[in-house]
Amino acid sequence: MEFKVNSKELEKHLSKIIPAIPTRTPMKILENFLIEIKDGLMTIYATDLEISLKTFLNVVSDDNLKIVVPARMLYDIVKSLHDTTLHFQLQPNKKINLLTDKGKYSLSYLEPEDYPEIQTINGESASEINEITINGEELRSSIERTAFAISKEEIRPAMTGTLFDFSEDGLRFVTTDGHRLVNLLIKNIKSPIKKQYVVPERAVSVLTKILDERDVKVFFANAYVSFRLSDIELIARLISHKYPDYESVIPLENEFMLKVNSKELNESVKRMMLFTTSTTRKVKFNLNKEVIEISAEDIDLGASGEEKVQCEYNGEPMEIGFNSQYMNDILNHLSDYEDIIFKLHSPTKAVIIEPAEKKENVDLMMLLMPVRLNV
Template identity: 35%
Template structure:
């Protein structure tokens, strides 16, 4: 069997797929890429047994079909150093030898049998299907990933929860201290359905989804999801367990509203945070008409900081405490120039929404308060 393809196209696909492969694998074959040649196309697959990613490349020339596996380090290291040029693969499927011919040289290495590579679990016939724009999905994943937990006792909190209802598709993440909820009103389903995407496949998707649009099809059942995008397919096992009722923790009546420039607030937080207690990282907000005062102190080291910002505020004067790094993360993951911080009282969560919402979407972020010692 013999085929030719572009070195840079191959290198870029392999480097994307290599993120699936674990440093330690339960099966030795999982250290390999599966190459499948058929109908003038090369399908490359990488797997860690729970996540399977496939990428399809057109071939310049092709003589014969066949399957084989090749060590990810061997092929990755050999092609990433090559400038753009045609690579010709010659594979002897009897002796499992591979010869790669390039402009000024040749590589020789061995292949392994494709039969040993684990196959993916097919999605059941009663799977739910949604279609979403790739740039929208990319933005939603980017906006929610930071809020996922790393909780061994409650693994259900470690993923991104997709909640499909007759009104919208909500994409949610929470670690118990902060929460992100994106609602997309252009995607809905008469029959409610949901799935919990683990962090690793979410990060893999973030790396491959185009910012220039194009449809992504997500098919999911109780245990698995299959995500089809322009350059390939990602199949993954979903997180099991019931996701908490995220809507119940979002306070509904927040009479105190502050509108403030997002970048100014991030800058002020960064300036006062170094003076906060290292253990609590507490930033105190005192807000009243037209003014926000941020303050921090560390009694043990006799350090403190205070900064005033202008803002629009309607409501009662209030003091409330937030964890500085968590609030900075939330603000960094919003795109609007201005944000509205909605407050009920110092013991209830603060709701942060962008003044300018993405088209057909409703983005909301939430942060739990910290106790203030007056």
């Protein structure tokens, strides 16, 4: 049998699902695409068992089929071709020929029996599925704004993902690694089901690569989440561990306010990072009414730096230390805000960092633990 498809159209679809193909795996079957054609619709699957991607496109075919083909070899061949019609011809010797007007390429294929079952939420009870629709750019922006604070420590599994928290206020995205926390509320996304879901880091990382300006339908079930665009779907197993009570760590007594230009502070912190030690990465903020003195010192190299940044501060003079890398990450993800507010209490208490002016339907708060200066 044979089928036909445009090479550039196929390349576009394969490029979206190739991220789910593992680079190294003891299960060699996972290094393949599963291709299924039914009534002229081709569905291509890729999975590493943690996430699964599938894409859909129309092809010219009079027959139905289901085969397994080497993923990276097929993708590399298709990507190298000019815009042309690609003929796929199945041979009886487990070979598949790819024909263009100028060339012929041959691959081996496998039968689909050994390919793992792609998980789906279709079998879930409708009452257990939480469905929302969100603009793709808005979802990507929310993930990118928060994902940097996801924990890398496997001993706290829940914190290795992004919390999607549906409440009366809207949809809240939360990440934390114990040193910093990001809490982003999108007020205009409502759901009748008030529940929390933890989406693994790998899933949100791949998701940002396939999102665009189109709306996304998101289906949360008990164990899985599905993100559906018009021509692609990402399915991931949810993290089953309960997320920590993030609201309990947000301080209520931070009465001192510091307002500063985010760009000026970020540039200063980046320069001070040149003078921090590789072990502590410590940067010191000396807070005064109108000026922050920012300094760092690498005793081993005998190097130090100090700068002054204009600010508005209503508290008593205070010296407080931060991990410069953590501070830099936070400031990088607030770079589209002109001014930011620090809410402080003491040199040993968590600091709240927020935009000075809020965007419509968005509440953003970041939390950073200070480091001791005398250590």
